[in-house]
Amino acid sequence: MVELSQQTRGAGLIDSMRKAREIPQVVLQQYSSIRSKGENSLICVFEGNDDLPYYGTVFRLVANDHTFAPILSKGKEQLLAFRQLLTKRELNDPNIAYFIDRDFDGFKGYPEGDDVYCTDGYSIENQMVGPDVLYDLLGSEYKCEASNDSACVDAIVQHYGARLNEFVDVMRPVNQIIYYARKNKIPLSGIENKIRKYLKFEDDAVVATDNDVFELVGWPEFIDYSSVDFNDQAFLELDPIIDWRGKFLFGFFVEMLTYYKADRTSEQPKHFGSKIGVKFDPRGESVRVFAVLAPVPDALRRFILRLPGRMGSQ
Structure with a gap:
């Protein structure tokens, strides 16, 4: 393993802390904007713009009676940081789901959960x-x-x-x-x-x-x-x-x-x-x-069918 210098470590930590403060707050603003309208519909949080065409299509294939409000974060780190931020604020929202790519680093040290779909392989691609x-x-x-x-x-x-x-x-x-x-x-x-x-x-x-x-x-x-x-x-x-x-x-x-x-x-x-x-x-x-x-992965199909908001679902 390569050892980074103390100065480099410090600069990287400061930069990551700054991003951790800024980006989750931006995503939180999107979330608050949706909920402030009095809507309690399903919210799906994605890593970025490229995810929406894929997941939107799969939703229609698996459960075309599903509707959701999308939130697009700027990468997996920001998505998971927002999820953690929401949890720390004790906002237990049952109508929110997260979608991430496994990549090479999985959950990046953040806790897993039933509210997160992580791809079986590296990514949706x-x-x-x-x-x-x-x-x-x-x-x-x-x-x-x-x-x-x-x-x-x-x-x-x-x-x-x-x-x-x-x-x-x-x-x-x-x-x-x-x-x-x-x-x-x-x-x-x-x-x-x-x-x-x-x-x-x-x-x-x-x-x-x-x-x-x-x-x-x-x-x-x-x-x-x-x-x-x-x-x-x-x-x-x-x-x-x-x-x-x-x-x-x-x-x-x-x-x-x-x-x-x-x-x-x-x-x-x-x-x-x-x-x-x-x-x-x-x-x-x-x-x-x-x-x-393309075949819809079984894990993704099961995840979507478990989400709240489907006609006839509990």
Whole structure:
């Protein structure tokens, strides 16, 4: 484990205390604004803007009689700090639920509870992508079923699986660095999520770029990473597709869908039987599409069905 200097520790503590004072209060203001209107409806607190399209879609799939007022915090730390603040103020509100990504750091030392849904894998992005979603998209948006081109679907899914294995090899050291930083409370200044910064396609293979991954993940300059042993047996036991950083996996999935779209609409497709126009834009507002096609995790389904506010629920 890397030891931080006393000055660095002190600066980090002051900064974290300042954020702990400011951000939960901002979220508390949103909460108070909702409750001050005399509404006792269900409130769902999410980590940020990216969560609402996914959870909103899942709510409609699982329990379309549910309505809720959303509160968007600025990250998991702020969400959990707000929850703790609400508890300390002895505001026992039974009509509030929290949704967080497990990431590499779980509940970050905050208490768990039945009012919090934590993803089974790293994040909601891990739950939205995979072969099952690819199968559905190829059949519908890429028009394999309508064009009697279904024979190519299995081959494309196999092709995707091979590229996915290469993705895992390229992104292993990146995830390993982030894992180490989270477990040892090393502050990262900002993780670059654009997957093209980390990998590229050469001769139909996924390979690493020449970019410095330590710069890409925001490794602090005051820590010499050359002296760090990043090997950790616990990391090696993680499932790369489920337990590694979801935004990387999501970005890779979008890149592959874009590649297949370009091939489908080319004059001489390599993976499809013929050229056909595709309106679906993988780089567009695809979260809701993926959320509809992906299986809803059992734990999330049970959590939603237990929430107050459903017609006929107690």
